[in-house]
Amino acid sequence: MKSQTRPNSAYLFLIPALAFVLVAELIPVIYTTYFSFTEWNFITPPKWVGFSNYLNVFTTPVLINSLKNTALWVIGTLIFAVAFPLFIASLINLVPVKSIFKAIFIIPSTFSPTVAGIFWRRVLVSRQGALMPLFESMGITLQPLLPNPDINTYILIGVWIWQYFGINLLLFLVGLDTIPRDPIEAAVIDGANYRQVFTHVTFPLLRPIVLLVVANAIINSIRMFDIPWVMIEGGPGRASETLAISLYRESFLLFRMGLGSSIAVVISIFALLASYRYLAALGKEKVAL
Amino acid sequence: MKKGLVKVLVLAGSLLLVWTFFLAGAGAEVREFSLFHDNPEFHSSWINLGEASAEDIGIRAVPTDYETEIYASRVKIDLTTPRAPAVFKWWFGYRAFELWDAGLLADLSEVYEEVGEYIAPGIKEALSLDGVPYALPFNVGYWVWYYSKAVYDQYGLDLPETWEEFEEQMAFFKEEGIYSIGNTIGVSRWTSFIVFQEILYRLDADFYYRLVNGQARYTDPTAVEAMEIWKDWLEKGYFAPMDATFVEDIPRMLNEGSLAFAPFGDWYGGILQDQGLVPDEDYGVFIPPAINPEGEGAIILEISPLCVGVNSPDKELGKEWLKWYASSESAAEILWGELRFPSTLNITVDMIQEDDPVLARVFELVEDYPNAMIRYWEATPVEIVEHAVDEFNSMLVSPGRYMEILESIENRAKEVWPNYGVEY
Amino acid sequence: MNIKMKAHYMVLVYVILIVLAVVWMFPLVSMATLIVKSPAEFNAFPFWSLPEIQAMPGNLAENFRAAMVDAEIGYSFFNSLIYAMIAGVGSAFLSSLAGFALVHLRIRAPQSWFMTIFIGNMFPFQMFLIPLYLFLNALYLYDTRLGLALVYLGICIPFALFVYRNYAFTLPRDFFDAAMVDGASKWGSFYRLFFPMTIPAFAVVFCFQFMWTWNDLLFGLILSERYRPVMTALMRLSGARATVPEPILVTGAIVASLPTVIVLLVMLKFFVRGFTLVTEK
Numbered sequence: 001m002k003s004q005t006r007p008n009s010a011y012l013f014l015i016p017a018l019a020f021v022l023v024a025e026l027i028p029v030i031y032t033t034y035f036s037f038t039e040w041n042f043i044t045p046p047k048w049v050g051f052s053n054y055l056n057v058f059t060t061p062v063l064i065n066s067l068k069n070t071a072l073w074v075i076g077t078l079i080f081a082v083a084f085p086l087f088i089a090s091l092i093n094l095v096p097v098k099s100i101f102k103a104i105f106i107i108p109s110t111f112s113p114t115v116a117g118i119f120w121r122r123v124l125v126s127r128q129g130a131l132m133p134l135f136e137s138m139g140i141t142l143q144p145l146l147p148n149p150d151i152n153t154y155i156l157i158g159v160w161i162w163q164y165f166g167i168n169l170l171l172f173l174v175g176l177d178t179i180p181r182d183p184i185e186a187a188v189i190d191g192a193n194y195r196q197v198f199t200h201v202t203f204p205l206l207r208p209i210v211l212l213v214v215a216n217a218i219i220n221s222i223r224m225f226d227i228p229w230v231m232i233e234g235g236p237g238r239a240s241e242t243l244a245i246s247l248y249r250e251s252f253l254l255f256r257m258g259l260g261s262s263i264a265v266v267i268s269i270f271a272l273l274a275s276y277r278y279l280a281a282l283g284k285e286k287v288a289l
Numbered sequence: 290m291k292k293g294l295v296k297v298l299v300l301a302g303s304l305l306l307v308w309t310f311f312l313a314g315a316g317a318e319v320r321e322f323s324l325f326h327d328n329p330e331f332h333s334s335w336i337n338l339g340e341a342s343a344e345d346i347g348i349r350a351v352p353t354d355y356e357t358e359i360y361a362s363r364v365k366i367d368l369t370t371p372r373a374p375a376v377f378k379w380w381f382g383y384r385a386f387e388l389w390d391a392g393l394l395a396d397l398s399e400v401y402e403e404v405g406e407y408i409a410p411g412i413k414e415a416l417s418l419d420g421v422p423y424a425l426p427f428n429v430g431y432w433v434w435y436y437s438k439a440v441y442d443q444y445g446l447d448l449p450e451t452w453e454e455f456e457e458q459m460a461f462f463k464e465e466g467i468y469s470i471g472n473t474i475g476v477s478r479w480t481s482f483i484v485f486q487e488i489l490y491r492l493d494a495d496f497y498y499r500l501v502n503g504q505a506r507y508t509d510p511t512a513v514e515a516m517e518i519w520k521d522w523l524e525k526g527y528f529a530p531m532d533a534t535f536v537e538d539i540p541r542m543l544n545e546g547s548l549a550f551a552p553f554g555d556w557y558g559g560i561l562q563d564q565g566l567v568p569d570e571d572y573g574v575f576i577p578p579a580i581n582p583e584g585e586g587a588i589i590l591e592i593s594p595l596c597v598g599v600n601s602p603d604k605e606l607g608k609e610w611l612k613w614y615a616s617s618e619s620a621a622e623i624l625w626g627e628l629r630f631p632s633t634l635n636i637t638v639d640m641i642q643e644d645d646p647v648l649a650r651v652f653e654l655v656e657d658y659p660n661a662m663i664r665y666w667e668a669t670p671v672e673i674v675e676h677a678v679d680e681f682n683s684m685l686v687s688p689g690r691y692m693e694i695l696e697s698i699e700n701r702a703k704e705v706w707p708n709y710g711v712e713y
Numbered sequence: 714m715n716i717k718m719k720a721h722y723m724v725l726v727y728v729i730l731i732v733l734a735v736v737w738m739f740p741l742v743s744m745a746t747l748i749v750k751s752p753a754e755f756n757a758f759p760f761w762s763l764p765e766i767q768a769m770p771g772n773l774a775e776n777f778r779a780a781m782v783d784a785e786i787g788y789s790f791f792n793s794l795i796y797a798m799i800a801g802v803g804s805a806f807l808s809s810l811a812g813f814a815l816v817h818l819r820i821r822a823p824q825s826w827f828m829t830i831f832i833g834n835m836f837p838f839q840m841f842l843i844p845l846y847l848f849l850n851a852l853y854l855y856d857t858r859l860g861l862a863l864v865y866l867g868i869c870i871p872f873a874l875f876v877y878r879n880y881a882f883t884l885p886r887d888f889f890d891a892a893m894v895d896g897a898s899k900w901g902s903f904y905r906l907f908f909p910m911t912i913p914a915f916a917v918v919f920c921f922q923f924m925w926t927w928n929d930l931l932f933g934l935i936l937s938e939r940y941r942p943v944m945t946a947l948m949r950l951s952g953a954r955a956t957v958p959e960p961i962l963v964t965g966a967i968v969a970s971l972p973t974v975i976v977l978l979v980m981l982k983f984f985v986r987g988f989t990l991v992t993e994k
Contacts, residue, residue: 115947127530253675355938
């Protein structure tokens, strides 16, 4: 390679994107990290407090509850919005009327989480909701579901799955379509049954797409904000808060910017840890996953 | 190279032009300043107020309605900068104290000197800290109980005159399949303190006063007794379904006669009227009787203040505007005609009587209640209120936890009071 | 897959799929009954009662009008269109430049540059909120359409670059080297060769980032007041202070979803291709 004497104009192509990312994301990350070590209520200047905010994240009961809820969101998403659609995709592949099912499941994914929340709140509320009359006609009177702190996180996760399921299903169907036929046919000829074919042949071939979906599912669920916020604002009280809602509430409603920022950092660390494999694979040149 | 430089200069120049174009204000004849508020439902009236003042005195208030949820943080950040709003709606009591303490609110003595006569007596003192007035009233409201005329007419009942009658009626409503109390979670968490406040000061008004001022404890017998009454009501099923909203569902339930009471500030009449209820025909107000003699004569007061940001470059305009706001007939017309807010003395008792007999009734009723106390939301430090409100929400769905809840609030109070120089 | 399943398994498969499909359709069907009612009918009758069939189109039209005009969803719809177009087109274009440079031009340590940009995608958005608010305030861009559009654009770049870079790897490098030996400038070979050849990547990036920006709630909630994007406006209308009647709110929510539905349908081809694009080696 020849050595260059003039400044390399190739960097000019890179600079606009880099500048945007620096200003919109990387510098803010540094700021937020700094705030996370301070106490700041907006009206008096930030005061350095070391790690005490982080200590609070893991010792304050409401925040422990958010950590627990966020864990539920991640687990629920992985089971019901990743594993389950993979299973359903393999079922849909068995039936002749694929496109009808595909359409039905993909429609909710075209709505935003905000819209999904608005729909489902109307379905679930006790006054003029869609669900209660059906139960009443069967002689069952349900207590209001959303304000019930024991079950509402599960209901909110259900709404998210309703919304998120279709896009992953579509991905898996695409993946299944692009899998070469030969290994499967070979396995079938060797006498493998459906389950064996799936676990030993189909799934390994789907691995790249599964990894991508898993990484996205973790990142999306770990920062879940929209659905619990639109449907019940993390309530009643703070019962159904996720980390992202706690962050918002601590920062913007309770004016503990420092604590809010440290929650942001904690979410980031979890997200980075969870998607580490994805990142590590990216680190290798030319490997797209 | 030179050509390139010219290009850059031309580009920069045109950018600058575009920039100034975007930033340029309107014409110079009418001076403008920004006004912040968090009531989307009042926004059109704020615009009308701004336009009316532009016509009257050549100062236009340009209102922005913020997301209620970020309003407070937005205002707090801006108050420390020259972007501070000239006039903004805030809360009084401890919520204003924070800002006052940080030196962010302008002294409005001058405004009161000129137009104080238009403000009801006692308000200036309520809106003063260290003897310096920091705000004008946007709305002054008392806390009463709204009741459904449909329910009372159907059963031919009279309003309860003693606490026993009050509880008997609620038991009766329960038997009839009618909800008694419209205080729910819905989608607004702040309303959860209402029933606690309403029971507590009826038990002992002085205790309520001492509690919010850090001289009594949440685990004291009176507070526990209030929680026990509340728990009892919750467990008996007196409350409307917890997912009902107070702006839509509760008005409808009062209207159709499936709900008897809703405890709110007297601004709630405006919400009821928006939902198509007619004062005196569909709803009325009453003040439930005290439980103990110590609870007699007490009432809860709420003032929404308008403050001036001390760092705003337009603060003098803001003060001028507030003088107009307090004294002019056209402001009073909008405040009363559109919002039903009797904010200034330009709004007379006759006007109120004619347009909103229920609100007039509130003013009549409160004359027998000389002991006006501040609403819980503003009466005690913000850090305690916010925590208590969350805990009270959980009370609404799991009343059995009431002692745990009191202890939790007590712990927070212990942490917070020393920051306010109160030995607790 | 052509694996033969026993008949009773197939029955089970159908039962599972149909039950699931019914659950999935339930909210949509109930919302469909809602938007053909007038607010007065909604309040007066049980949820599942329907109005006269002749009255439905009129009710729907009136709900639509009330949502767009009275509840001002039309206005925020327009705002969102601006944000999503700028973020979609802008991030695709800037990333195509950067992707070209990273893969086909001589740059030291392209992998590190890529990771520097891509790491932005790994942080939860809440990480950026407060500083962005302070930046916009300092630049006098707070509460302007331009300010929020630039924020969305910036947030969209890491993922856009990810897609572009992967796509660029599929193009032979010699091709661009040859073009430059023939005297084409870097800009020329980008403009005449790379950009046209990567139109599928452009479509994928645009599709993704348009949808993301359109669906965003959080940034709109914190960084806008007068120029609210549509999801933030909907959130407000459904929140504690809102008194918008439910049929109007839901009609508005459905209208607000139409652009993403259209983008998704029209570009489904590209969209699916996009996923293979990001996973393909």
